[in-house]
Amino acid sequence: MADIDGALAPPGTRLSPRKNLKLAERGLSMAAGSLLGVLAARQQGAAGVMLGLAGSLLVARGMSGAAPAKRLLGQRPDEAEVAKAAGWKSAAVASRSVTINAPRAVVWRRFRDLRSWPDWAVNIEAIGPSANGSRLRFTTQDPSGPVQWTGGVTEERPEELLAISSDEGSAVPVRVRYEFHDAPGGRGTEIHAAVAYEPPGGSLGRYAAKLTQREPGIQLRRDLKRFKSLIETGEIAVNDPQGTEPKA
Amino acid sequence: MRAVRWHGKKDVRVDNVPDPEIVNPRDAIIKVASTAICGSDLHLYDGMIPSMQAGDILGHEFMGEVVALGRGVTNLKIGDRVVVPFTIACGQCFFCEKTLTSLCDNSNPADNQDLAEASMGHSPSGLFGYSHMLGGYAGGQAEYVRVPFADTGCFKVPAHLTDDQVLFLSDILPTGWMGAENADIESGDTVAVWGAGPVGQFAIRSAFLLGAERVIAIDHRPGRLALAAEAGAETIDFENVDVMAALAETTGGRGPDRCIDAVGMEAHGLAIDNIVDRGKQAVGLGTDRPHVLRQAIVACRKGGTISMPGVYGGLVDKLPMGAFVNKGLTLKTGQTHVHRYMAPLLARIENGEIKPDVIISHRLSLRDAPGAYDNFLNNQDEFTKVVLQP
Numbered sequence: 001m002a003d004i005d006g007a008l009a010p011p012g013t014r015l016s017p018r019k020n021l022k023l024a025e026r027g028l029s030m031a032a033g034s035l036l037g038v039l040a041a042r043q044q045g046a047a048g049v050m051l052g053l054a055g056s057l058l059v060a061r062g063m064s065g066a067a068p069a070k071r072l073l074g075q076r077p078d079e080a081e082v083a084k085a086a087g088w089k090s091a092a093v094a095s096r097s098v099t100i101n102a103p104r105a106v107v108w109r110r111f112r113d114l115r116s117w118p119d120w121a122v123n124i125e126a127i128g129p130s131a132n133g134s135r136l137r138f139t140t141q142d143p144s145g146p147v148q149w150t151g152g153v154t155e156e157r158p159e160e161l162l163a164i165s166s167d168e169g170s171a172v173p174v175r176v177r178y179e180f181h182d183a184p185g186g187r188g189t190e191i192h193a194a195v196a197y198e199p200p201g202g203s204l205g206r207y208a209a210k211l212t213q214r215e216p217g218i219q220l221r222r223d224l225k226r227f228k229s230l231i232e233t234g235e236i237a238v239n240d241p242q243g244t245e246p247k248a
Numbered sequence: 249m250r251a252v253r254w255h256g257k258k259d260v261r262v263d264n265v266p267d268p269e270i271v272n273p274r275d276a277i278i279k280v281a282s283t284a285i286c287g288s289d290l291h292l293y294d295g296m297i298p299s300m301q302a303g304d305i306l307g308h309e310f311m312g313e314v315v316a317l318g319r320g321v322t323n324l325k326i327g328d329r330v331v332v333p334f335t336i337a338c339g340q341c342f343f344c345e346k347t348l349t350s351l352c353d354n355s356n357p358a359d360n361q362d363l364a365e366a367s368m369g370h371s372p373s374g375l376f377g378y379s380h381m382l383g384g385y386a387g388g389q390a391e392y393v394r395v396p397f398a399d400t401g402c403f404k405v406p407a408h409l410t411d412d413q414v415l416f417l418s419d420i421l422p423t424g425w426m427g428a429e430n431a432d433i434e435s436g437d438t439v440a441v442w443g444a445g446p447v448g449q450f451a452i453r454s455a456f457l458l459g460a461e462r463v464i465a466i467d468h469r470p471g472r473l474a475l476a477a478e479a480g481a482e483t484i485d486f487e488n489v490d491v492m493a494a495l496a497e498t499t500g501g502r503g504p505d506r507c508i509d510a511v512g513m514e515a516h517g518l519a520i521d522n523i524v525d526r527g528k529q530a531v532g533l534g535t536d537r538p539h540v541l542r543q544a545i546v547a548c549r550k551g552g553t554i555s556m557p558g559v560y561g562g563l564v565d566k567l568p569m570g571a572f573v574n575k576g577l578t579l580k581t582g583q584t585h586v587h588r589y590m591a592p593l594l595a596r597i598e599n600g601e602i603k604p605d606v607i608i609s610h611r612l613s614l615r616d617a618p619g620a621y622d623n624f625l626n627n628q629d630e631f632t633k634v635v636l637q638p
Contacts, residue, residue: 099342101340101341101342101345101353187342188342218362221358221362222358222359222361222362223358225358225361226358228353228354229338229353229354229358232338232340232341232353232354233274233338233339233340233341233354233397234273234274234320235272235273235274235320236272236357236358237272237336237338237354237355237356237357237358237374237396237397238271238272238357238396239357239360239374239383239384239385239386240271
């Protein structure tokens with residue numbers, strides 16, 4: 001999977017290193033843990049046991065230099081690099097690939113038709129030329145509602161690569177990159193996609209967006225499937241109307 | 249329209265709901281003439297399948313008349329009498345092109361695929377009326393049903409065959425057939441079939457057609473065992489006979505060459521492992537009761553094949569994997585690739601080799617569905633197979 005800035009990286013979502021604490025953080029963790037231990041020794045009953053447990057966990061965290069919770073919730077090193085390159089406070093990067101049972105030329109032609117993206121990309125309401133015609137104007141759905149922003153194609157190699165970036169200062173800071181490869185054995189075309197964005201509200205905002213299913217990583221996964229379905233079958237499977245509402 | 253809806257564990261009702269409409273170009277609307285309750289519907293009824301929502305319309309075995317068509321369907325016309333496979337398939341993805349239609353990439357909507365991917369890694373095809381993980385589609389125990397990808401999913405049937413003769417092409421006949429086909433039966437083989445319910449009955453008949461010399465049916469319902477015996481099977485009633493000893497002795501110590509698990513995740517019986525599994529299910533520590541699979545692995549002859557048309561939903565444990573490896577067994581399974589069996593099995597119905605209607609015990613009205621579910625679960629000896637007419 002190509003990284004968002006074009007540098008090649010191993011496939012899949014990368015993890016932060018297991019030992020992710022700096023020396024100062026480790027010292028602080030051990031000191032706080034020891035303090036809790038002292039307090040626990042003076043407590044009676046369940047409260048003492050709980051305090052003691054919390055204290056020993058903090059000491060273990062400090063001694064090992066590994067904080068699993070921080071690793072799970074915090075920004076990864078590759079995300080920090082993207083944030084630095086883009087001038088964002090923080091970045092979230094998600095990647096995904098899909099195989100489409102169609103020749104690369106067909107997949108590229110349909111994918112490059114940006115105006116038709118709303119057909120399969122659920123959060124995109126419209127893509128058109130900007131007022132002066134030199135940029136692209138996007139209307140997308142945010143967790144808070146529809147939002148308009150401008151951006152442009154930053155890199156393009158027909159049937160190989162398409163990269164799109166929002167303009168600096170845009171309401172939705174985002175960069176996306178799609179690579180197109182022939183799947184082995186004549187099995188069609190692989191699209192390898194990555195999306196990087198500046199999560200409003202940092203890591204917490206990212207998880208809030210996931211709850212509303214408007215998180216770009218989730219949308220990328222679903223949109224690629226919808227695009228695949230449209231190319232392969234001419235339509236996108238929907239189970240509506242389920243008919244679950246009782247007739248009035 | 250009237251439709252049978254799932255409201256919770258052991259709670260199905262016939263409700264009035266809006267009629268389905270054409271949504272996508274390749275859709276059709278079918279006016280249901282006959283629909284059946286499947287053994288796998290009982291897993292839903294028992295609340296064993298995750299991602300059901302109150303109000304879901306049940307039913308994946310149905311047939312009827314085409315009453316509306318999307319503009320993309322050119323191989324059907326209004327008035328066609330069709331049987332619909334329970335697996336929904338686009339016909340154009342990698343898997344459909346290989347006729348592995350129950351593995352279709354596109355028929356499970358993208359949002360629903362997330363649920364399947366979280367537990368299985370990949371999403372199988374969408375199914376009618378069988379949980380949101382597997383499509384969230386409204387089922388066919390209703391007056392009308394919307395059939396997506398109808399150009400690949402509606403199979404025209406000739407007028408001279410009755411509904412009873414062709415309805416089971418939608419699921420259990422191909423499922424029994426694929427269960428036997430997956431067993432790699434060679435001429436002269438002895439085949440053991442666990443579960444003499446509808447799928448087991450068709451697996452028994454299919455095994456003979458595929459060259460088995462002996463078929464042994466294992467169940468505890470006398471009526472079902474009698475039906476198996478009518479097809480030429482020998483029978484073992486596991487309430488009265490030690491299955492393992494009986495299988496070993498009757499095969500001269502070799503064990504059955506091929507074993508078919510037509511039971512799945514809700515095994516009956518008072519075997520110790522099954523009681524433990526039942527306890528784990530009750531407190532949410534386990535999902536499936538794989539007693540039959542365990543027994544089949546130990547009973548099967550060395551180098552034999554186990555075929556598993558029975559439905560499993562989640563995780564199993566205490567599987568005798570050492571026996572499986574050291575005996576060099578093969579396990580084949582999967583939801584049925586119904587589409588590829590429709591035409592050849594229809595031919596076998598027409599020439600009289602297979603008589604699917606022999607398993608029907610009750611023909612009822614759709615309005616009787618709640619009682620029919622209850623009886624199909626609790627009165628299994630009498631209720632072999634229920635067909636409902638809207």
